[in-house]
Amino acid sequence: MASSTVPSPQPSQPHRPPRPNLVFRQLRGTRSPAEFAAAVRRAAREIGERVSCDARYVHRVETGEIRCPNYAYERVFLHMFPGRTLTDLGFAPRSSVRGRRARDEGDTPPAYGVTPPARTVGPANATSETSEAYEPYDTSDPYDTHDNEESDVLRRAFMTGGATVAAASLGPLGFAADASAAQRAVRRAGASDAGALEEAVRRIRLLDDRHGADGLYRRAAAPLRAAYALLDAGTTRQRTADRLYSGAGELAISVGWLAHDSGRFDDARSHYAEALATARVAGDAGLEAHAFCNTAFLARDAGRPREAVRAAQAAQRVARSLGSPRLMSLLALREAGGWAGLADRAGCEQALARAQAYFERGPSQADPEWMSFYGEAELEGLEAQCWSTLGDWPRAARHARRAAELQDPHFTRNIALYTAELADDLARGGRPDEAAVAGMRVLDLLTEVQSSRIQTMLAGTTRVLLPHRRASGVSAFLDRHASLPRGV
Known part of the structure; x- marks a missing residue:
């Protein structure tokens, strides 16, 4: 993760109301915003x-809140409207929205796999989607990834096979191609390494919540x-070692x-x-419970x-x-x-009753961070799967x-999963129209x-x-299902 730095005091920037992008609105034509957004996503995939x-x-974009798109969107828009520049599409030049930190080398987007420079947080009234001085990304919604160029770069790196989260988040390791190269690059691990590792886990989970696992897995290796x-590099402080073991174990679970x-x-x-082995070596009960939890989930899905x-x-x-209690409920x-x-209905009902009773005790300070999805x-949804x-x-x-x-x-993947479960239950229950x-x-x-899990469920429903x-x-x-590209 490119670290943010605290800027030196700057002269106050006058607030400028957004200027509507009438050119972009005209290019949308008669399509609704949702239809045009779908066209943008299709063009991106191309x-x-x-x-x-x-x-x-x-x-x-049309109201002028985004004066200049990030690099990913720039490539897509220029693909959709060949022969035009960003200014032809109604956007402001990139240099004009980056303040004094405009790129010396011009406005050429970085190549895939190149991590953008560290960002500086600027004033809250900036209106660009870029993230340089005076133009911060919107931190009000960490799941709104198209507002955050850094998140977009990370997602693109996963999806296209360029840089990985290791390169973006495990700073001391750089672009190490394998573990041996990474080990040579680190003499002793420190607290910053543990923090970067924990952040890598959060980012993988965020991307998975939004987009699902296919396309992410191999990039996370x-x-x-x-x-x-x-871990092999070692550390001089026990607290840092504990964080490294916990972070490595949580990352193994996330990749799993x-x-x-x-x-x-x-x-x-x-x-x-x-x-699980990492948890036991470290004596980390929380990590061990998490590993067993996912092992149980996998065994169920694998027919064991x-x-x-x-x-x-x-x-x-x-x-x-x-x-x-919430962890006990999930387990x-x-x-x-x-x-x-x-096919043990009595055993299932008893476990469901315990799950409900634990859940009703409410959240607590002891709830693990990884359980943010569990509400x-x-x-x-899990009870639906049981029935x-x-x-x-x-x-x-x-x-x-x-x-x-x-x-x-925000949990787009889970909405798709629950709705796929609903479609299958309705189909098997004799309600084909619903x-x-x-x-x-x-x-x-x-x-x-x-x-793939959702796709497999939907194929069964068809x-x-x-x-x-x-x-x-x-x-x-x-x-419509039959017309989907293979693998979608």
């Missing part, structure tokens, strides 16, 4: 870019190697989850086992329900001393999923619908989300719906 363009972003190189969600179960199992039950029970034994849900896979929506596994489709559909309605919009409507919503979300092609909306859904 050139290997990944941008999170939506109607809000288009509105911000380098930061994981770099993390364990930091990317493998899990993209259908690479053997890889995921290996990464989770690595995290008895292993799921045992791993979830092991996680609960470790977690009892941690003082987090009980993992156990419930295993019992459902064993009422996830509780409903679906037991074949109680109406009950599963009720919980899946509630999960999709309750989910925070299933087709839910399936269409999932297809809309797949423009932003890459998850097979269930094939005999119901004449039902309202089903034919349109099936045709």
Whole structure:
């Protein structure tokens, strides 16, 4: 992560109201902002870019709130309107919005894999999307990645195979191609390395929440190697060593989850086992509970329900001393999923009851940071999966619908997952028209989300719906699903 620096005092900048970008508005034509945003995303995919363009972003450009786009959007816009420059599209020259820190080498976007220079935080009334002096990115919403050029660079690096999060976030390791090179680059790890490692974990999770695991997994291998190189390098302070072990273990779990969600179960199992070993070496009960939690989830998805039950029970034994009812709630849900896979309805219902009771105790200071995704929506979604596994489709559909309605919009992947669950439950429960409507919503979300797990669920739903092609909306859904590019 490029570190922000505190700027020296600068003369106050007069507030200038945004000037509407009438040229850009004219180029949109008769298309709605949402339709134009979809066209921007399609154009991005044509050139290997990944941008999170939506109607809000288009509105911000047209009202002049964004005076100059970041480099990713610049490439997309120039691809959409060949032969034009940014100024031809109604934007201000990049040099005019970067203050005194305009690039000496001109306005040429950096090549893939090149980390932008460290940013300086400037005044709050700046209106560019670039992030140099006087033009900070919007920090009010950490998940709004198209407002943050640094996040966009990181996402593009993952998706296109350029620089990795290791290069962007594990500063001392630079662009190390392998663990041995990284180890040679570090003599002793320090607190800054531990902090960078923790930030890398947060960024991977953020990108996964927004876009799903496919395309991220292989890009995350380098930061994981770099993390364990930091452990091998050693440190002089026990507190720093503890943070490094915890960070490396959490990163192994995050990379394991990317493998899990993209259908690479053997890889995921290996990464989770690595995290578990790291936890035990360090004596880190929180990390051990997390590793067992994900192992249980993987075992359920891989068709090993008895292993799921045992791993979830092991996680609960470790977690009892941690003082987090929400963690115990999630672990009980993992156990419930295993019992459902064993067709043990009584065992599943008992675990679900414990999960609900723990959840109702509310959040606490002891809740792990990685559990930020776990709220009422996830509780409903996991219960829906249990009832679906037991074949109680109406009950599963009720919980899946509630999960999709309750989910925070930042967790795009989870909304797609719950809606895919809903579509499948409706289809199997004899409500093909409603299933087709839910399936269409999932297809809309797949423009932003890459998850083999969701794609596999949706493919199963289409097979269930094939005999119901004449039902309202089903034919349109099936045709649209069939027209998707392979792997989408």
